[in-house]
Amino acid sequence: MRIFSIRFYKRIIQVGLVIFMAACAHAPDTSKPPLVVVPYVDYKQYVGTWYEIARFTHFFEEGCVAATATYRLMRDGKHIEVINRCHEGTVDGPLKEAQAKAWVEDPPIQAKLKVQFFWPFVGDYWIIDLAPDYRYAVVSAPDRDYLWILSRTPQMNPTDYDTVIANLKTQRFDLTRLEHPPQIR
Secondary structure (H helix, E strand, C coil), X not given: CCCCCHHHHHHXXXXXXXXXXXXXXXXXXXXXXXXCCCCCCCHHHHCEEEEEEEEECCXXXXXXXXXXXXXXXXXXXXXXXXXXXXXXXXXXXXXXXXXXXXXXXXXXXXXXXXXXXXXCEEEEEEEEEECCCCCEEEEECCCCCCEEEEECCCCCCHHHHHHHHHHHHHCCCCHHHEXXXXXXX
């Protein structure tokens, strides 16, 4: 029978503390109200190409400029094909592309989707603002860590942009994180 040393037990406690602290660091922010999504999305109007106007940048978007997202309803009627494209470094830089599929998470709430770029990882895609004529959209996730402001045109109408920013302030986003990568002209 093997007897473990005190050193072994200390290591177990240290690993446990690291796991506990990591879990606490990712606990939901209860100081903010739950994120509100739009009441309805007509995906026949939503599909097509969107231009990225602003975002919270994450590692997978480092160096991306002139980004677009193109959505297409898939034949099964339940999924949406997602094709994200951007140029590396400059609007004339090499083109990068990522494909995914999305689906409505909870059918009564059309604005909450799940998106999967590769198995088994799935992310949230919540539509939190949408122009009545679908000329702009704002996408985030429940923890407010992701944010994209999208427009049907490469340059967004300044009045629309101001409206979006006001709505994001109401939803308590940290707008100091907002970046505006170059877009095609």
